[in-house]
Amino acid sequence: MVTKNEYYESGCIATQEETEECLKKYEQTIYAEKQREKMEALGQLAGGIAHDFNNQLMSIIGNATMIQKTEDIEKIKEYAERIIHISQSAAKLTKKILLFSKKGSSINESIDLKCVLDNTYNMVESIVDKTIDFTYSYNANNKMIMGNDVQIENMIVNLIINARDALDGNVGNIKIYTEDSVIYSDVDLTHGETIKPGQYIKVCIEDNGIGIDEETFNKLFEPYFTTKNKTKGTGLGLSVVFGTVKSHSGYINVKSELSCGTVFEIYLPVIEDIKQISSNQKEITNNLIMLVDDDLNVLEIEGELLEDLGYDVEKFNNPINALEYYRKEHNKIAFVVLDIIMPDMNGNELYEELQKIDKEAVAIFISGFSGQAEYEELIKKGYIVVEKPFTFTELSTQIAKLYL
Structure with missing residues (x-):
């Protein structure tokens, strides 16, 4: 992607008016490049979806055709079970499409955060280099939040990958842990965040890696900003993390010291006990x-x-x-x-x-x-x-x- 200095060096600068026009054109250029990158990603996504859907439809049509051709009850049951299983897989695929189309926003529901983090740790533990001391503990008493388990999982995996990359030679410590946190008044956090009073579960992802310098720290959550080369990242990871936190009505705080490490603190609001309003209002006595x-x-x-x-x-x-x-x-x-x-x-x-x-x-x-x-x-x-x-x-x- 063209940088601002490269754009200026092309000769587009002189008077104040020309400078403003140059800035405007630069912003338009950046927007166009971002749109092109998004369309390329969308094209890849569409191709993958078409491939998966066609396979699933082929299987559904094939099994339905075999039901038409046989009178064996046991075989019919087997074909029907396959259709149900395949259809459920297709349903999961449509949910992924909706998540993409909503730019990370999705339907949130009551979820057990401990269960999500337990599963995420068990999944990631096997792929983290054995030279890394990788630990996890759920210390919070609260567990329930309004959220989306897929997005929470992706967010945590993103932060674990960042922590792994921050370790020098893949030797060091990564810790995931949670705490109950009660905020009594507005508190200023990093990156323009101000956490509001309330009861939260604080999720921490901590490493003892190289830390973050000031310039990088200030740009952490900017889309397409990355310190990695193109083979290791797109620059969307932390901007997606920030978007996920916001879509869960949460807050994020970052602490880092060069040569000492970094900790990402994510505050997710605890939900009140859900009462079954509709189901407890009268006794059901007929059919x-x-x-x-x-x-x-x-x-x-x-x-x-x-x-x-x-x-x-x-x-x-x-x-x-x-x-x-x-x-x-x-x-x-x-x-x-x-x-x-x-x-x-x-x-x-x-x-x-x-x-x-x-x-x-x-x-x-x-x-x-x-x-x-x-x-x-x-x-x-x-x-x-x-x-x-x-x-x-x-x-x-x-x-x-x-x-x-």
């Missing part, structure tokens, strides 16, 4: 369910799954019609199952209308993909949200929570 989903194909199979669980199901692909039915029959309905994204009236809006008719209305929400804020708000309020695509077992497990 009638109202199911609302605007996709007819999905509505039919969801209805059959619920019927297979032993429920009587009234199905609606129009929320307005569902509302009218509920107005007349709400006393007979055990609970409602609502798709979140629908035309005319989304699932959350429909549920608010149902509560006006019966303030103790019980709901389970189904999501193909919805806006992060809306999804998280439902989770924070304690409502059960089932993500499409789901299996029979996953659906029955979520419904069982209504009876706890």
